[in-house]
Amino acid sequence: MQTTFSVEHIRKDFPILQRRVRNDRPLVYLDNAATTQKPVQVINAISDFYTNHNSNIHRAVYALAEEATEAFEEVRDKVARFIGIKDRQEIVFVRGTTEAINLVAYAWGRQNIASGDIIMTTEYEHHSNIVPWQLLAKERGARLEYIGMDDQGTLILDHLDRYLQTGRVKLVTVSHMSNVLGTITDVDTIIKKCKNAGVRVLIDGAQSVPHMKVNVQELGCDFFAFSAHKMLGPTGVGVLWAKKELLEAMAPFHGGGDMIREVHKYETTWNDLPYKFEAGTPNIADVIGFSAAIDYLEKIGMDFVRKHEIELTKYALEKLSSIKGLKIYGTPDLSRRGGVISFNFADIHPHDLATIIDEDGVAIRSGHHCAQVLMERLDVAATSRASFYIYNTKDEIDVLVSSLNRAARVFKL
Amino acid sequence: MQTTFSVEHIRKDFPILQRRVRNDRPLVYLDNAATTQKPVQVINAISDFYTNHNSNIHRAVYALAEEATEAFEEVRDKVARFIGIKDRQEIVFVRGTTEAINLVAYAWGRQNIASGDIIMTTEYEHHSNIVPWQLLAKERGARLEYIGMDDQGTLILDHLDRYLQTGRVKLVTVSHMSNVLGTITDVDTIIKKCKNAGVRVLIDGAQSVPHMKVNVQELGCDFFAFSAHKMLGPTGVGVLWAKKELLEAMAPFHGGGDMIREVHKYETTWNDLPYKFEAGTPNIADVIGFSAAIDYLEKIGMDFVRKHEIELTKYALEKLSSIKGLKIYGTPDLSRRGGVISFNFADIHPHDLATIIDEDGVAIRSGHHCAQVLMERLDVAATSRASFYIYNTKDEIDVLVSSLNRAARVFKL
Amino acid sequence: MSGNADIYHEMIVEYSRHPSNYGKIENPDISYHDSNPLCGDSIDIFMKVQDNKVTDIKFQGRGCAICMSCTSVLTELVKGKAIDDVKKIQKDEILGELGLQNLQAVRIKCALLSLKVLKYGLYTYLAGKLKDANADALKAEASALY
Amino acid sequence: MSGNADIYHEMIVEYSRHPSNYGKIENPDISYHDSNPLCGDSIDIFMKVQDNKVTDIKFQGRGCAICMSCTSVLTELVKGKAIDDVKKIQKDEILGELGLQNLQAVRIKCALLSLKVLKYGLYTYLAGKLKDANADALKAEASALY
Ligand SMILES: Cc1ncc(COP(=O)(O)O)c(C=O)c1O
């Protein structure tokens, strides 16, 4: 198989990349860590479902229901395959990473976290992987503690070791890739340490699955979460994977249709996995749209995705480093960072910077990136962040750079 | 304004109604209580969002993010207006009715339901309005009790009175319209009784908002829930409305991005309403698609919807009553039932019936309709259910009837 | 997505009205219950075992014609058979007997609910009463049925 | 959706580097803190009140140039004014002063955070210390700002 895809070709599949914004400038979309754009294949899959097959699923016998149910359940198989999971019953569809983590906090956490226990996370987590555990810790009288990081954004695993020695840690929950620094977490080592200590591990894969090959079975963690909308898929779909024995032992989360076996007035039994955790009408059309996103990524290949992003990141780091007064966060080691670059530019506040370069059609994110704990650690109020995906080009990075230079003039740097 | 719309015209907006199924039969879609079909306006709104405006919302300053945020937040205003609510901050977007009810059970219920308290629901509820309360009652040591119904499917409000007298009832939670019997609940009386007793009321509007004009402010309940996909909108979107004072006093449900004000390592403060209850990336595109669904319903008018359904239901009840051996459930009073007809046909099991008439292109639902408590009350294993919407015609009911006659021949009735 | 036009032939309609071996056994050696969460069909199977043979089998429950006829055929197949042979019964035997090989996916659960109940029941009996270490295979088979 | 090309004029850039009335007041009569959950901007305002006049005002916090300049302008407006007049300050005065009338929706919160903090601070002072029954209007105004 020919594995070189041209970005020119890929761009043709993304109609929004033809958009002109503000002063009729071509859109330069560099906020892919927040959400990615969608190829026409995904958009069409959703339209096609509503145009030709729309029906509720699982419970009806008529033709449309059969087609919709089959299409929906096939996505479960596809997702399992895509992340290297053998048992489709372990794939639970949710709204996104945030819901997946909350599901674990409620359904597993409330059963397994007791007073005095410790939950560990890291200083560079997204709020989605901090706040649910703060809520749980408060409810159960447990503590949430942090694995610190060094100034290059690499975790200091000694902190983990020290806490593990207390024997009180019940869960370690870390992101596979930081959405601010791009740091690729050394999850292999963390999982090994935790396994030895008999501690459960949740991996937040919101930033890893879209950007590199991930085999969850090989990782050996206990829970894994990610979002479709960050990997070409629609909004409103995410995946929670968990080991079957854990899902089986867990109490249900939401109660309602589809998750039950038999409902009586005063007692109820639960459906098989994964349905026990999928109460109510799911986001059927978008799960089917997600399928087209996975097809797209499989077609171009996750190795290509990663390679392309390394190339762009290398180029961008070089260009950005040459701008006077621009401070870049995170490691320079390209093998240990994804296509995410956070920076601050002299004394220009990131919001002002984003507004100025938006005039040139450049879309970057500014702010705390839902990582205020990290902002405190970096001792900044905010950063600017450019993040790349399969359709971005070096030319676009050049536009970013020249726009930054214009900002410097505006702010008389 | 001319308020008569022709169903012929409406049908042209629904591409799926051109579908042929099974033996090349025209689709006769009569499972609208499960989910409705989508007009091209809704399908296009979703495509247009992904094609032209896709971005994450709320936190970024660039052009796309501004467009997406504006479009998303406008839907909140539109929804509020559609159900007669004055304060947009009371509109919380969720996945569907099921999630809305679970949100209340977790975030309000765990704070307000104590040991010995009683939660009341009805015998004709959907599992979504039973199971969350069973789970909550079990956790809190409370009880879930039922308002019974008479043989015509009308609630026996004496049961409510008797329980209210105990002074232990904290919440009454009822569906506005039964998804099996079509009964329109006398929520005015229930709400009045509960208000007098200082008891909170949740109304499950999954079957009412799509089919009749509902003014939630005038109803005077405390919580109200419904799903977009049952009213021409996309899957994956629902609405929880609650009184602001309740939402403000409630603990958050999911933790994560967007629902916070300030996150620190060991303490966090919450965002304003409604964001406090909207953690993580919402189902942006589908909320925007939902907007087009509301536009569509407003254009044809909810009075037309209700009138058309009454007409169809009257016609269908007449035709079906004339079939020997066919037993219809629910009240014959058309002013107190929606366009939902549940029935059993001699000793033919509903699954077999649905399979047979599916051969003729007719899509009806068979089974327990997520209402097993009601099935027990009716002393049946299952029923068949035909449910109508704006695009259904009398001709389609004729097809249903002749298909039922064929089933009678197959089963040698 | 095959058609279902031919499913409801005489035999199935007949079985649905007059199922074989319908009823209850008092003090059964094996009894097991399961239901289909999607449609609410529910089946109880009871068996008497003597000298490693199923000497009697009966079932109770509510289900559609497909479910009732498949359960009827299954009980007919099982009655009098050695447990080792009962263990070997495969879904195709039952579906074949009734001409249901091409049953649509959503109805296959109706057809196989009783086989699932049978296999779980046997598993419980063998693993529980007889401490048969090989019983796990049956459980896996049962859970793989649909 | 207006453009923002002209936002970053000299005055704004200047204020962002040299905000007016930046700092802390010890033992203030009024102090209030708020932050913008979307971007993390955060402002503390401190005021000294004497004879129903704001005799001193200072602020601390982190924010963008828009936030810093609007807060600067606001504090300049407030300083020395009678409380009754401070209550009347409207957003347009501040935006107008800086030529920000057409600011895009998502940035308006940066511009008005300090006004919000001011109004809440006043409300707390009037309702709490002075038991002023009319203070509620201020709270409503503050929460309606964005
Ligand atoms: C690392 C990480 N975790 C969690 C999330 C939350 O994902 P979602 O908003 O899709 O729930 C994000 C993205 O916002 C993320 O980058």
Ligand SMILES: Cc1ncc(COP(=O)(O)O)c(C=O)c1O
């Ligand atoms: C009365 C009623 N309540 C709740 C629900 C659940 O809605 P959803 O599946 O969209 O969460 C339904 C529909 O399935 C319903 O008819």
